[in-house]
Amino acid sequence: MIQSLFSHHLFACALTLILAVSFSGNTTRCSAADEYDYDLVHSSVSFKARHLDISWIHGRFNDVSGKFSIDRETPANSTFALTIKTDSVDTANAARDEHLRQPDYFDTKQFPTITFRSTSVKPIDGGYEVQGDFTMHGTTNEITLVLMGGKEHDIMGKKRVAFSTELSLKRSDYGFDKNAIGPIGDKALVMIDCEGVKK
Amino acid sequence: MPEPLLYAKTFVIAMVASALFVLAITKLRVVSAFRLNLVCIIAIAIGVGIGFIAMRLQWQWPAASALDRFLTLVLPAVLVIESITNHQRVPDRIKWGVRFCFALAAARILIHQSVYLTDPDDGKRWQFDCILLLCAGMVTAVWWSLGRLSRRSQDTVSISLALCMSIQSAGVSVMLAGYIKGGAVAIPLTAAILGTALTAGYAIRRSQDKLPLYPDATIGISVVSLFSVLFIGHFFGRLSAADAMTLMIAPTLCWISEVPVFRNGSKWGVVIVRLVFVATPLMVVLLASKREFDRNYAPLVEKRGVNIFFEQTTPAYCTALKCSPLP
Numbered sequence: 001m002i003q004s005l006f007s008h009h010l011f012a013c014a015l016t017l018i019l020a021v022s023f024s025g026n027t028t029r030c031s032a033a034d035e036y037d038y039d040l041v042h043s044s045v046s047f048k049a050r051h052l053d054i055s056w057i058h059g060r061f062n063d064v065s066g067k068f069s070i071d072r073e074t075p076a077n078s079t080f081a082l083t084i085k086t087d088s089v090d091t092a093n094a095a096r097d098e099h100l101r102q103p104d105y106f107d108t109k110q111f112p113t114i115t116f117r118s119t120s121v122k123p124i125d126g127g128y129e130v131q132g133d134f135t136m137h138g139t140t141n142e143i144t145l146v147l148m149g150g151k152e153h154d155i156m157g158k159k160r161v162a163f164s165t166e167l168s169l170k171r172s173d174y175g176f177d178k179n180a181i182g183p184i185g186d187k188a189l190v191m192i193d194c195e196g197v198k199k
Numbered sequence: 200m201p202e203p204l205l206y207a208k209t210f211v212i213a214m215v216a217s218a219l220f221v222l223a224i225t226k227l228r229v230v231s232a233f234r235l236n237l238v239c240i241i242a243i244a245i246g247v248g249i250g251f252i253a254m255r256l257q258w259q260w261p262a263a264s265a266l267d268r269f270l271t272l273v274l275p276a277v278l279v280i281e282s283i284t285n286h287q288r289v290p291d292r293i294k295w296g297v298r299f300c301f302a303l304a305a306a307r308i309l310i311h312q313s314v315y316l317t318d319p320d321d322g323k324r325w326q327f328d329c330i331l332l333l334c335a336g337m338v339t340a341v342w343w344s345l346g347r348l349s350r351r352s353q354d355t356v357s358i359s360l361a362l363c364m365s366i367q368s369a370g371v372s373v374m375l376a377g378y379i380k381g382g383a384v385a386i387p388l389t390a391a392i393l394g395t396a397l398t399a400g401y402a403i404r405r406s407q408d409k410l411p412l413y414p415d416a417t418i419g420i421s422v423v424s425l426f427s428v429l430f431i432g433h434f435f436g437r438l439s440a441a442d443a444m445t446l447m448i449a450p451t452l453c454w455i456s457e458v459p460v461f462r463n464g465s466k467w468g469v470v471i472v473r474l475v476f477v478a479t480p481l482m483v484v485l486l487a488s489k490r491e492f493d494r495n496y497a498p499l500v501e502k503r504g505v506n507i508f509f510e511q512t513t514p515a516y517c518t519a520l521k522c523s524p525l526p
Contacts, residue, residue: 040410089228095495102377103264103435110435112314138263177380 013089021071033077036161036196038066041133043194045084050185059100061114063088068196070150070161075123080130080147082192083113104177111137115143117175129161143167145192158196200380205254205388213250217242217394225402235399236285236416240278242395243420247274249259250387256380265309265435266381267428274304277423281416297417298342303335305423309430317386334430339445342422344451346415349458355403355417357470361394361450361477363389364423368481369428369446375488377496378436381428392417425450437495442484451475 071077077104085092086106086176101108114124118132119142127148134143147163154160167190177185206283220242224230251270262268280301284294286492299478310316315327343364349355396417429447432438453473457463 069225098437099377102437103266103381103431104377104379107264108436109315110313112318138259175259175263 015166022038033069033071034159034161035069035199036067036159037199038064038068038082039160039195039197040064042160043192044164045082045192047188047190049188053185057087057091059091061085061088064194066194068114075121075128078118078121078128080116080118080121080132082116082194086112086114091148093157097193107137116143124126134167134169136174137176139173143169160195162193162195163197164193200385201374206383209250209254209386210390212253212389212398213246216249217246217356217391220245220397221395221398221402224400225405231285231404233286234517235402237282238418239395239399239443240282240420241336242398243391243417244305246277246391246394247387250390254383254388265313266309266384266406267382268308268311269431272308273423273427276301276305278377280503281419285416285419291469295339295343299521302338302342302426303331305407305427306331306337306430309427313434315434319498324337336424336428337444341447341451342419343424345418345422348453348457349415349418351366352469353468354466355415356396356400357473359392359417360470361453361473362418362425363393363396363490364474364478364481365446366421366425366428367449368394368449368485369432369443370426372442372446372484372488373436373438374440375492376432377484377492378432378438381431381436385428388428389460392421392424419434422450438479442488445480449477449480452480 013110021086034163040063043064044142045064046058048058050058061084061178066081066082067077068080078188086108087101089108090101091100100106103110114134115133116132116135118130120131122129122131124146126147127150130145131142132145133140145165145167148163149163150161152159152161169188169190170184170186171188219329221238224238231339256270258267260267262271262272268274280297283289284297286387308332309462314504345358349358366385367389369381370389372382373385374382376382399417429438429443432439453476455476456472461469464472
């Protein structure tokens with residue numbers, strides 16, 4: 001009887017210890033990664049593309065959302081995600097924007113979003129090197145973003161962090177019709193400046 | 200970017216390829232109604248295929264866009280369905296049941312994975328399902344009425360010509376609404392159907408076969424092609440619903456030739472009446488589309504004649520400006 005009680009007590013202690021260790025481990029991981037929401041007011045996703053190979057046309061996407069979690073202790077655990085609504089394309093010319101929404105270009109009814117989901121994060125000097133899946137026009141390619149920044153700022157009790165990056169894309173790599181590339185050019189530069197507000 | 204010379208070349212190549220195939224087969228042997236239908240279906244497939252190659256039209260597999268789905272799923276499916284349902288042993292009820300189901304499926308396939316299904320407004324999904332049902336009903340009604348007219352008047356050629364005019368007008372309207380590739384697809388379709396219909400008409404005239412020869416398949420493929428171009432142009436491009444409906448219904452105006460005043464006239468008179476009555480609403484839509492194009496895309500056209508979207512600069516101009524390559 002005493003032996004049975006003792007063994008029960010021992011088992012309960014062991015279980016508590018295992019649960020406590022595993023729970024405390026999770027808690028540590030949760031607290032290490034800070035989660036941020038994309039701040040649309042202080043961020044921008046803009047692009048420029050060649051026109052007739054003599055100049056640049058600039059544009060931006062006005063409807064962007066995303067979130068990122070930054071683990072300062074174990075940067076590999078950090079994640080970055082961004083979703084851009086293609087319908088919100090804005091090149092400061094309503095007629096051109098309408099044309100860009102058509103299936104010859106973004107095909108916004110078929111492909112309403114452009115997304116980026118990180119798959120691996122590596123710290124570099126002054127930021128992070130983020131590999132991830134970039135999906136545009138129904139085609140997903142793996143790309144590497146060099147996110148510069150990451151400095152935190154506390155304003156009115158809310159923590160903010162910001163990153164900047166630029167990437168060069170070939171539209172033909174994303175299922176855009178090569179015949180429709182014409183005077184606008186195949187390559188486009190995308191500039192992302194995003195600020196996150198801690199949840 | 201529209202390329203008129205390429206389009207003209209595509210049209211001629213597709214039309215000649217289809218016509219040559221029909222001529223070659225019908226010259227070799229006298230064919231029955233069912234076999235002539237099969238010949239027409241294969242001729243259209245050949246013409247369309249060669250036309251798309253000549254036009255360097257790109258599509259993806261697995262199909263990603265509505266146009267890809269039309270080219271890789273809907274168009275081959277209608278060719279197969281028409282080659283089966285046109286057999287004399289297939290009862291009319293089954294034939295039209297299959298055609299209605301196909302029209303419904305085609306609409307659903309074209310709209311697959313688009314915002315209309317993935318991100319519908321609250322409570323709008325059932326309304327959209329009703330629209331798909333109405334579309335399928337309209338396609339079947341147009342298909343049935345033209346098929347019936349073809350048998351009643353024993354003339355498929357003028358109906359096919361009317362359908363070709365409608366498909367080409369639909370293509371131009373879709374292009375004028377800003378979707379160039381979607382409109383360009385109509386060119387090989389029109390050319391292949393036209394080449395097939397004209398040579399099939401010629402084959403029927405010289406046939407000694409006592410069987411009634413109505414290549415109904417041409418009508419079915421034309422109606423589905425017309426519907427697909429308009430459906431894609433409206434739901435993915437900026438073609439208005441009114442224009443799309445007008446272009447879809449216009450071929451049924453061929454029935455005006457059955458009014459006693461026209462029906463008792465000469466055979467050519469009937470053909471002219473059909474084409475004139477069908478062409479009238481098509482012209483109205485085309486003029487309205489051109490006006491909309493001028494209104495919507497005029498800001499994109501520079502005064503000196505250099506169009507931002509539709510013209511390329513000359514290499515000399517680029518060299519003079521020392522264009523720098525992309526970083």
